[in-house]
Amino acid sequence: MNAELQQKIKELHQKHKQGNFPELYLELVWTHSDIVRQIAVRLADTLEETKGIKVNRDLLEAGALLHDIGMYPCYDDELNTSSKLIPLQHAFVGGNIVRSEGFGEEYARFCEVHTATGLTKEDIERENLEVEIKDYVPVTVEEELVTYADKFHTKYPAFDPYEMISERISKYDPNRKVRLDNLRMKYGIPNLEDLKEKYADWSKDINIRINKALGK
Template structure:
């Protein structure tokens, strides 16, 4: 796998023809960049054991074995499937948003990327979607289990829950997300608490990436 392609998510979007949709909606493109940076900042902070003050990380020696480069790629590219959901009018198809994970998986498969990267797309929604969830909720997805498999995927999934795609983007505390996910069942709350116990409490004290914070540490990491 060429690591250079992983870091330049913009270049990958251009090569796959997927960057034209969000450019029709500058606000959506800015929102997507902010979210990628927010997720990466939280994942970096949870994993980094080196005391990098820019990200105010938690020291987590039990996560030292994780592939930091793969985590970074997953953070920056897990939502690539969203770009397939923009119509010719530049509007996002919110009704099919749940499909963005498998759509991203398809994009990377077509580009020849391995499952180690594709899984970040199809395995990050909520705290995981099961075949039972899809059938019971009549979701527009092929019935299957879309669950994080590797610990890198689980870390990106957890970090993803700490940053919203709202305008302006905001951080979401673990308690806030637990309250949000409860509407889907207590099993989802339990699954989230397992992630919380595994990775710890995220640092939500810094500036929210995007919307005036383009030059923060995560933006620098994004430029890599």
């Protein structure tokens, strides 16, 4: 992707990191985002090769790197996501950060539509989220690819197989499983064995460092 854009996004992550262990938060969120970027690129490659569908690569990769920027204010000082703000809110916190930092609406959308398979009007009402009541679901191919790619890697951090994602996602709302299956039919299931291997040591190591920092 455009190196200048990538650097600008990295600086944004650096600016918004916070908590007692800002470097750990940054490493976790940034590395997860970069993994999602690689998964999204892989899905886009397959899509172009098999169906000839063109994907805006800079927008796709920027979207992947930005989608979780709203996580920083949602973590408390001990890297829990539940104490300050509920996890769904990081989508809207992120959208506001991206907008306020001068990125266009098409970039902010990645933050707002990437949670689960997107949030519907009903989700917004049920969760009492203080945002305009409407659907926040992926619409463009780039939004769909980032949202879908994100489901294959968690910030525990771990690579999840499709069956596990499907089970996790439908716990809250069975309609999400339908939307996930639609994404699978469009984009397939990526082979992530090499990425799993590449990040195996890092995943173990950051868990050890986080637990040590938290005195666990």
